[in-house]
Amino acid sequence: MPQAQHDILVIGAGIAGAAITQVFLQQGKTVRVLDSGPKPASGTSAHAFALAHPGLIRARPLLRRLTYIAFALAKQTWQPFWREEGIFQALKPSTEFNESLLNEQLVSAGFDQDAAQPLRASEAQHLTGVSRDGIWFPKGATINLEKTCTTIFSQQDKLTYEANTIVTSISYDGVYWQALDQKGRLLAKAKSVVLACAHGAKQLVAGLQITLPLKPVRGQLNQFQISATSSWLKYLPTVVISGEGYCLPASYDANTKRYTLVVGSSYDENETSLAAWTSSDAHNRQQAASLLNYVDGNLAELNLANSFVGVRCVANDRLPIIGAISSMPGLYFATALGSRGVLWSALAAAIISEQVQAQEAANLQGRLSTSNQASTAALARLARLGLSADLVAAISPVRFLAGALPAALASNSKPILPLESKAK
Numbered sequence: 001m002p003q004a005q006h007d008i009l010v011i012g013a014g015i016a017g018a019a020i021t022q023v024f025l026q027q028g029k030t031v032r033v034l035d036s037g038p039k040p041a042s043g044t045s046a047h048a049f050a051l052a053h054p055g056l057i058r059a060r061p062l063l064r065r066l067t068y069i070a071f072a073l074a075k076q077t078w079q080p081f082w083r084e085e086g087i088f089q090a091l092k093p094s095t096e097f098n099e100s101l102l103n104e105q106l107v108s109a110g111f112d113q114d115a116a117q118p119l120r121a122s123e124a125q126h127l128t129g130v131s132r133d134g135i136w137f138p139k140g141a142t143i144n145l146e147k148t149c150t151t152i153f154s155q156q157d158k159l160t161y162e163a164n165t166i167v168t169s170i171s172y173d174g175v176y177w178q179a180l181d182q183k184g185r186l187l188a189k190a191k192s193v194v195l196a197c198a199h200g201a202k203q204l205v206a207g208l209q210i211t212l213p214l215k216p217v218r219g220q221l222n223q224f225q226i227s228a229t230s231s232w233l234k235y236l237p238t239v240v241i242s243g244e245g246y247c248l249p250a251s252y253d254a255n256t257k258r259y260t261l262v263v264g265s266s267y268d269e270n271e272t273s274l275a276a277w278t279s280s281d282a283h284n285r286q287q288a289a290s291l292l293n294y295v296d297g298n299l300a301e302l303n304l305a306n307s308f309v310g311v312r313c314v315a316n317d318r319l320p321i322i323g324a325i326s327s328m329p330g331l332y333f334a335t336a337l338g339s340r341g342v343l344w345s346a347l348a349a350a351i352i353s354e355q356v357q358a359q360e361a362a363n364l365q366g367r368l369s370t371s372n373q374a375s376t377a378a379l380a381r382l383a384r385l386g387l388s389a390d391l392v393a394a395i396s397p398v399r400f401l402a403g404a405l406p407a408a409l410a411s412n413s414k415p416i417l418p419l420e421s422k423a424k
Ligand SMILES: Cc1cc2nc3c(=O)[nH]c(=O)nc-3n(C[C@H](O)[C@H](O)[C@H](O)COP(=O)(O)OP(=O)(O)OC[C@H]3O[C@@H](n4cnc5c(N)ncnc54)[C@H](O)[C@@H]3O)c2cc1C
Pocket: 011, 012, 013, 014, 015, 016, 017, 034, 035, 036, 037, 040, 041, 042, 043, 044, 045, 046, 047, 049, 050, 051, 052, 145, 165, 166, 167, 168, 196, 197, 198, 199, 200, 201, 218, 219, 220, 221, 264, 265, 266, 308, 309, 310, 311, 312, 313, 334, 335, 336, 337, 338, 339, 340, 341, 342, 343, 424
């Protein structure tokens, strides 16, 4: 049932919605959040072990720049939840360790020595417990997405959060965006609406003649228990290891006298099943053996304890979909976060809060066709964060509007493929 008017309407209470909600609450705005799930983070953000990885040194320049900026924003945005314990990025086993080349690549990617250090397998063994060549990123972090969302949506002041509320369509009356239920009844309205509902955004904008090329990519993460007498003990990591997937530091439970290893993830394109698969268990056991450089290890000693399964929302060019469409003032997108929910959610909050501010300023000045001026003002402020116009355009939903993208920016919408293997 519609209640008091809010400044911002957010659809989706995962990590994207949490970042958006947090930034607007910090600005003193009132926020209303509608989510179809029974509690916050009941979608893919029901994830306790998400990595915030600063490094992607062999990625294309555009993705590298975005990652670099988003990492800095994520660290600020998620500060209370940020566990900065470092991440060791293992080189592919086939890659030769060339320290000076790696240092050159790191410097050109913007990392100074404090932020990234190449390590030979022998040095890595000492620091990480794992004997592999790679790069140590001491500022790499993990966050618990579920806990973060739960904390943010439990705030009372200026926030109205509604669970079990499915938005079936949205419409615009020239001033307000309206969220409607299946029977066309008004659920909520506001001048600004943010679609932070992952795959759900596709249906909501279909009625506006926007086609979002989103696809589901299922992922499974496993917790394995290892007995204190297992030969795996010599290979367990003391820090997060990333490479072909990732692995968290092993934790020891004095009661059960067992170690727990969290390993992930499978990357199953066009799959939506939330059931745990034995094929993914097997895949993750293999990942563990490869990441920890114990390929002869007995996989049966990795005893299945638990699984997390989620479905990533991925755009066809693998970039997130973030920001406004100037022809539809007040409509904002924060979706397609793929495998980088921690980073892209923070980026979305930074971009959308600037765009909303610029749009509100334009509205206040009473100009009727000021969307382009609003966009220009927002771009100028975003440039101060390092987010130049080409970066903002590359992730804008505008790239999916036929013929809407200026030719000069069109090249940025080419597929940007991830650095590593498909498993993330
Ligand atoms: C196995 C696995 C490992 C991962 N590891 C990492 C990692 O290490 N680091 C990292 O950064 N990311 C990681 N990710 C990705 C990360 O989990 C996601 O990018 C992130 O959770 C997506 O957040 P979201 O808010 O966009 O979507 P969601 O968390 O899915 O939230 C969307 C919300 O919208 C709601 N909704 C949808 N449609 C509607 C509607 N019509 N009306 C109302 N509400 C609606 C849903 O109920 C849901 O709560 C991983 C993902 C998986 C699956």
